[in-house]
Amino acid sequence: MLEVRDLSMRFGGLLAVDQVSLDVGEREIVSIIGPNGAGKTTVFNCISGFYRPTGGKITFKGRPIQGKPDYKISRMGMVRTFQHVRLFSKMTVVENLLVAQHRHLNTNLFSGLVKTPDYRKREEKSLERAAYWLERVGLMEMANRDAGNLAYGQQRRLEIARCMVTEPNVLMLDEPAAGLNPNETRELNELIVSLKEDYCVSVLLIEHDMSLVMGISDRINVINQGRPLASGTPEEIRSNDDVIKAYLGEE
Amino acid sequence: MHDVMYFLQQLINGLTVGSAYALIAIGYTMVYGIIGMINFAHGEIYMIGAYVSLIVITGLAVTSPAWIPLVLLVALICAIIVSSSMGWAVERIAYRPVRGQHRLIPLISAIGMSIFLQNYVHLAQGSRNIGFPLLIEGGISLGGGEDGTFQANLSYMQLTIFIVTLICMTGLSLFISRSKTGRACRAVSQDLKMSSLLGIDTNRIITATFVIGASLAAVAGLLLGMYYGSIDPLFGFIAGLKAFTAAVLGGIGSIPGAMLGGLVLGVAESFTSGYLSSEYKDVVSFGLLILILLFRPTGLLGKPEVEKI
Numbered sequence: 001m002l003e004v005r006d007l008s009m010r011f012g013g014l015l016a017v018d019q020v021s022l023d024v025g026e027r028e029i030v031s032i033i034g035p036n037g038a039g040k041t042t043v044f045n046c047i048s049g050f051y052r053p054t055g056g057k058i059t060f061k062g063r064p065i066q067g068k069p070d071y072k073i074s075r076m077g078m079v080r081t082f083q084h085v086r087l088f089s090k091m092t093v094v095e096n097l098l099v100a101q102h103r104h105l106n107t108n109l110f111s112g113l114v115k116t117p118d119y120r121k122r123e124e125k126s127l128e129r130a131a132y133w134l135e136r137v138g139l140m141e142m143a144n145r146d147a148g149n150l151a152y153g154q155q156r157r158l159e160i161a162r163c164m165v166t167e168p169n170v171l172m173l174d175e176p177a178a179g180l181n182p183n184e185t186r187e188l189n190e191l192i193v194s195l196k197e198d199y200c201v202s203v204l205l206i207e208h209d210m211s212l213v214m215g216i217s218d219r220i221n222v223i224n225q226g227r228p229l230a231s232g233t234p235e236e237i238r239s240n241d242d243v244i245k246a247y248l249g250e251e
Numbered sequence: 252m253h254d255v256m257y258f259l260q261q262l263i264n265g266l267t268v269g270s271a272y273a274l275i276a277i278g279y280t281m282v283y284g285i286i287g288m289i290n291f292a293h294g295e296i297y298m299i300g301a302y303v304s305l306i307v308i309t310g311l312a313v314t315s316p317a318w319i320p321l322v323l324l325v326a327l328i329c330a331i332i333v334s335s336s337m338g339w340a341v342e343r344i345a346y347r348p349v350r351g352q353h354r355l356i357p358l359i360s361a362i363g364m365s366i367f368l369q370n371y372v373h374l375a376q377g378s379r380n381i382g383f384p385l386l387i388e389g390g391i392s393l394g395g396g397e398d399g400t401f402q403a404n405l406s407y408m409q410l411t412i413f414i415v416t417l418i419c420m421t422g423l424s425l426f427i428s429r430s431k432t433g434r435a436c437r438a439v440s441q442d443l444k445m446s447s448l449l450g451i452d453t454n455r456i457i458t459a460t461f462v463i464g465a466s467l468a469a470v471a472g473l474l475l476g477m478y479y480g481s482i483d484p485l486f487g488f489i490a491g492l493k494a495f496t497a498a499v500l501g502g503i504g505s506i507p508g509a510m511l512g513g514l515v516l517g518v519a520e521s522f523t524s525g526y527l528s529s530e531y532k533d534v535v536s537f538g539l540l541i542l543i544l545l546f547r548p549t550g551l552l553g554k555p556e557v558e559k560i
Contacts, residue, residue: 048448070444070447070448071447071448071450072451074449074450075450079449080448086436086442086445088441088442088445089441090437090441091434091437091441095434095437097435099434099435099438099446099449099451100449100450102431102434102435102438102449102450102451103449103450103451124453130474142405162449166449166450202390214391228440239536
């Protein structure tokens with residue numbers, strides 16, 4: 001599904017990402033972990049089109065996407081979240097989900113003005129989809145509240161729902177568990193696994209905390225100071241000496 | 252009785268001009284809400300709206316009063332079409348090519364657009380004042396007038412300005428809160444990058460705000476042009492400044508703020524000319540701007556940004 005080969009990103013004299021490669025297959029949860037400042041988010045920004053990478057190749061669904069603008073990449077079916085919650089906080093919860101389907105409504109001014117039957121049908125469908133995902137993430141009762149008034153954990157779940165209504169193939173989550181309590185984190189992990197199992201979505205996950213991703217990842221990529229350090233299954237990573245060194249320091 | 256009627260008259264005059272200011276101010280505030288920049292060519296778009304409607308009205312040369320509503324409607328539609336294409340052009344020429352550059356650059360290019368439009372109208376229409384026929388005559392007496400006391404009037408022209416403004420505001424509010432494009436407008440004004448990531452065509456939304464703002468300015472151009480009775484190529488400059496003041500007064504970026512700001516400014520001006528001297532009316536409105544910027548920079552309805560540390 002997604003292939004990244006020898007990705008490099010240089011900011012002036014600083015090589016923030018150096019030859020990172022990773023693969024995300026269909027229905028897979030792949031994690032990127034590493035210490036603070038390792039370049040995880042930079043990798044994300046390159047893949048999602050926020051930065052134009054200075055080297056390497058990114059292929060999504062068999063098509064090269066490096067250097068493409070972010071909205072084109074998201075339209076191809078790869079959407080992302082950010083470390084900080086970025087909801088439309090002054091809009092209601094359900095509006096957040098409807099506006100994300102703006103493109104699916106794909107109407108011209110005319111059909112919007114006279115509300116053609118076709119337009120109505122699509123509008124109903126997007127409302128149905130929004131309702132489905134609200135139910136799924138347990139925010140149905142909050143549908144008409146302003147998104148900014150939700151509790152932090154709810155905002156996180158709403159963000160994922162907002163990505164899901166766009167019907168992506170790959171979901172990129174940047175530290176989705178940051179700031180959540182252990183209970184909420186467990187719920188979130190269950191949700192992520194269910195996205196893969198029930199909705200055939202591949203997930204690319206950044207996590208700071210290693211213990212969190214061990215349970216749910218199919219494969220893990222460790223990067224340290226911009227360089228790939230190790231990659232493999234959770235078991236392989238757990239017993240990898242380099243990884244232990246990077247996290248715990250040299251003896 | 253004299254005082255009450257005089258007060259009432261000033262209030263009506265103020266609300267009339269104020270609601271037209273509000274129509275123009277919405278254009279400033281919407282564009283600011285979405286791209287965080289002031290459209291300095293907006294006053295000129297309003298002026299062009301007034302010119303186009305005058306040209307249509309003189310061109311149709313209708314004398315029979317029965318046809319007047321139709322003439323006004325045609326003039327309004329033509330003004331909206333021309334002004335909104337101007338709004339579109341300003342965005343395409345002065346804003347889009349330099350978007351993402353330093354903030355001063357679109358500012359300068361918009362001022363360039365404004366100078367260009369002003370001088371174009373100078374050349375095409377001459378720099379003299381042109382009389383604008385008052386097609387809606389007559390009015391209602393609200394009382395007073397006996398024994399030489401002051402008589403308050405609500406002219407039909409003023410009534411038209413109220414009603415048209417009310418229709419425009421209601422229409423805009425419904426559009427913003429209910430329609431799909433309005434929803435997208437709100438999303439883009441809150442987080443442009445995120446909206447684009449979610450697949451909203453942000454360029455189209457930005458163009459739409461320029462076009463909507465320009466249409467409302469065209470409506471104001473027709474109404475105020477007729478109310479004042481004459482227009483000239485500099486007609487847009489001072490009205491643009493006033494409407495900008497109104498937008499800042501109400502809280503720039505907020506549509507209800509622009510409506511409120513326009514009314515407050517109109518009433519303040521009218522009371523100044525009524526009780527003090529009309530020479531002081533600009534002093535008061537720009538003095539109000541300075542006070543707001545000093546003591547409540549986010550405006551009457553703007554919420555202060557709380558920065559979390």
